[in-house]
Amino acid sequence: MGLPRIAPMLATAGGLPPVAVEDRWAFEVKQDGQRAMLYLPGNGTIVLRSRSGADISTVYPELAALGSVLGRPAVLDGEIVALDDEGRSDFERLQSRMGLTSAAKAARMAEVVPAHLILFDAVHLDGHRLTGLPYTERRTLLESLGLDGEHWSTPAAVVGHGGQALETTRTAGLEGLVAKRLTSVYEPGVRSRSWIKIRHIRTVDVIVGGWVPGRGRLTGLPGALLVGETHEGGLRYVGNVGTGWSDTERTTLTGLLQVAATDECPFDTTPHVAGARWVLPRLVGEVRYATRTRAGMLRHPSWHRLRPDLAPNDIT
Structure with a gap:
């Protein structure tokens, strides 16, 4: 089955939504890694594409097994990270993996600095484009796939309680949050106000x-x-x-x-x-x-x- 190329939706920098309406938003931990769109045709293979559209499948061989784990055609959105000893994404560690062109060197580096894929959206599934569905429905479909393993996971999103969630990320030494409007559709290639990235530093x-x-x-x-x-x-x-x-x-x-x-x-x-x-x-x-x-x-x-x-x- 042919899968459509879908550009990633982008977040706009900003602050927390007002408390009075925060129950209309979901909050996800902002990851410090490399954005990736995953193309899984359902035949056991996978193609990873960077934000620019470049094929980066060779760079992360440990993620190839996801193609056989999910036996359904899908296009998923996520972030590739390298975790530190505390389980936090560490971009400096990931940099040693990025840009490798040799499959052999990429395989060696995967043993030294393993990559982990954080999944946060499903934009195409079983031949159906999901970009027009609200965030809540796409999120439910993503979670129903049960994609949690050694090299990939689907962390939970929190609805409301934005202030507490932001403080938790600060205490944990994380970069911040991404707030996503519950009713928002997926806007390919658009930097949208429906997704707000909230960092602890500018x-x-x-x-x-x-x-x-x-x-x-x-x-x-x-x-x-x-x-x-x-x-x-x-x-x-x-x-x-x-x-x-x-x-x-x-x-x-x-x-x-x-x-x-x-x-x-x-x-x-x-x-x-x-x-x-x-x-x-x-x-x-x-x-x-x-x-x-x-x-x-x-x-x-x-x-x-x-x-x-x-x-x-x-x-x-």
Whole structure:
């Protein structure tokens, strides 16, 4: 049976729904991993696709068995994570798995850093498209599949009690929540207000457009990254990020910046930054920040992580 390609629905950053209406929302733990759409034709095989649509099946061989566990044609939505010793998703651990092209190396890494798939939606089942059904019905269908095993699970969602749920994730050291309106349909490829991601810290995905060399022990390494956000027709500069890296991350970024070097500034307006070096706008990163200026510039930004799972057009 042919399965339709379905782009993942995306959440909008925001805060908790008002207490008076929180019983109209379900709350799920926000996972810190790689988004994946699962295509299971019902013949024992499985295809995993990233948010950009790339086939990442080879990268996670331990998830292949799910194809034989579910003997029904389906398209499911979830997040691939690597768990730490406390059972929390750890993106830094997962990064060692992402982007592998060798099946043999992926199999070896699966033994060292096993992946776990968190399932949270069903968008196609038994030849029927489910995107037009409300969240509650899709969730019931997903849970009825009984998909819980060593490398995948279907964690429960909580209806109402958003404040308590958010505090629980904070205490547990988790990233936050995703609030989902109970009546919401699945909107493929849309960043919707029906799904709200609530983080304990403010973060934003940015595109690296340049860098400034460091000094002293950082000579030859980036001292700061110049970052921007896309808008219709261009890339708007939103600030420079000079903190938050480990030595390993700084070294990794150095190699990527050298490969992407260009003589032309990729930003709409060239920022007045002494010693700036420009790069092709293709590296995506996630930045923490305190707040924004009225002009949209990031205040007190710090580097959180590189996002090799995202391309620039994924964050428009």
